[in-house]
Amino acid sequence: MRSFRSQQDPECGIVTTGIPGQIEELNLDPSAPILPVQRTGRESISRFLRSETGKGWLTISPPLLYAMLLLIGPIIVIVANSFWSQDYLTIDRTFTLENYRAALTEPIYRDLLMRSLFISVTVAFVTVVLAYPIAWFVSFYGGRYKGLWLFIITVPFWSGYLLRILSWKVILGYKGVLNTGLMHLGVITEPLSSLIYNVNAVIITLAHSWAAFAILPLFVSLEKLDRSLLEAAADLGDGPVRRFLRITLPLTIPGIIAALMIVMIPTVGDYVTPKLVGGKDGVMIANAIQVQFGRASNWPLGAALAVSTMIIVSLVAGTIVLALAGLKRLLK
Amino acid sequence: MTTSPMIEIRNVDKNFGTFRALDTLNATIGEGEFFSLLGPSGCGKTTLLRMIGGFDDPSSGEILIGGRSMAGIPPNLRPTNMVFQSYAIFPHLNVAENIAYGLKRLRLGRAEEEKRVKEALDQVELSELGPRMGNQLSGGQRQRVALARALVMRPKVLLLDEPLSALDKNLREQMQVELRHLQRQIGITFVLVTHDQYEALSMSDRIAVMFGGQIAQIAEPKEIYQNPATRQVADFLGGMNFLTSSHLSVNGKNFAATLPGIGDITGHLAGKTISDPAKAIIGIRPERLRIVWEGETADPIVTGKVADRNYFGEVTSLAVNIEGQNQHLSIVETNDFGADDIPVGSDIRITYDRDAFIVMQG
């Protein structure tokens, strides 16, 4: 290989010693021992590209490149912006922490952030609690029709996101399905105004929006659960409830974590649902961020809010993951 | 049987769709008995064991344990514990926690629980592995954890589905002795599934030999070996020479036949009824045939030619071609006198015990 290459391409066979002007002919005898020689940058790059690691990097470089461009790029722009300031339409690129001070200390943003976290964590748990039995049922009793069941579950999600939110407006609204229904039944005499335009409406709507995304990872982890473990637990004396708590639940914790994260992380940043069904009490941090990037035209503050939210959500998510991992050790 | 029945299997059928996995099984297993289910792969051993444990229901018929019908009683309420063929070790628990799993519910107290777990770990030689996680074990280690996990419960009935199949020879033999010892000591009823004939022969009080979802014979090991009921049973347990015969006749408790190349022989029916002598078959175990060495005399004598020779260490197996017999006769001889040196193709003289012939239903 080596000698073949050097005859074909003299550049590969000739190695400089590192001293300019002094060029040595490499011994072309393949049996001769290869002496350690200083290599040029070019030689070592081509060597690296032929190595196992080099080939690996080469193979993943196109996707790596666009992943960098598409994922890291925007984040860099946001992070950079968050340290700048804006005066009407001009961006001042001198470093400042003023945006973060505002984002983290001004009561309005703090409240919005806390509310957003509360809503997203609640939505995530509500969604998982509602989705788990469905996933469990499909996995354990779906039989031959598992595929069909999953298909049916995803059907509502073929309609647009806005459509689903608006249909909740129809259900929860002042003259909505729920109110008129309850009035017909005589449960209430005049429509309840507490159904919509508040935090609860946001939670209900979001939980419904994300249900399918929670069901799928839960279903997958339940499918992976070895049924003979449940038989063994039954054999050792556990009834259905204990079997669930001691075997099914701990072994599906990865699915639960995945479902929680899949729901929680995007819901923090949702601004359409709070806008449509949240009213004034249901405003979330993403609405504030949107305003900064839009009408208020303060990109740096918007960016600082976004970055702060991102970091705090990551911390909360990490805490939840650790707590669930601890729970897994407790359930024996 | 001397003891009272522990498990009664009455006319049990099991169908999976249109496939009949078990066909009208009947058996009674005594209290404290070591009962083995022996048979080739796919004959329904696991299926039967799972029905005793409550993991499957019979399609018809019933199973009684301790005199109580088990219909509709889930596994957790049955006085049985099972060692699963697939081990089913809990991956999220370590070895000690796996073993303690069933004890937790009994609320024995910490000291007693730990003592029992340690005892069980010692019994299966895993004392060092207590803290190792369930998903970090080798096949044989898993199997031993599964065994310990069931043993520690001290159930009335222990169902073992090939509990030693993944162990090396030495450890397996040691475990066999250990299990047998334990079973005698605490008087548990054992139902052992195996397809290792020596395991079944050496450990069991009685053996049920199964083929294709049916029980072919239930008897004590010696009886099964010496007096197999059917050709299949004989073939499955140890080697058997099936002989070409003519003029097979049954007379009272005896039978007689002419074996081409061997001569006229007689034998005992040993309690069997041969309904159709035309379909019966005569056999002799390889170890009941012996080589007659140069200079020795014997009566009767049969001559033949060595067609093949296989060396097994302490013994050698010879395939001998005898004029008039359709199949080679297999002889197993110890190597003390040089059976391992007999050249293939040489002439050989053999003799047999006159009472060694068995008649079987074909």
Ligand SMILES: Nc1ncnc2c1ncn2[C@@H]1O[C@H](COP(=O)(O)OP(=O)(O)OP(=O)(O)O)[C@@H](O)[C@H]1O
């Ligand atoms: N759930 C099932 N559905 C359909 N057929 C099954 C099912 N379980 C077992 N069988 C069939 O029933 C027959 C008996 O199976 P079983 O597992 O009892 O065999 P086995 O005697 O334990 O064999 P092995 O020694 O290989 O473990 C097999 O032919 C098997 O394919």
Ligand SMILES: [Mg+2]
């Ligand atoms: Mg089996």
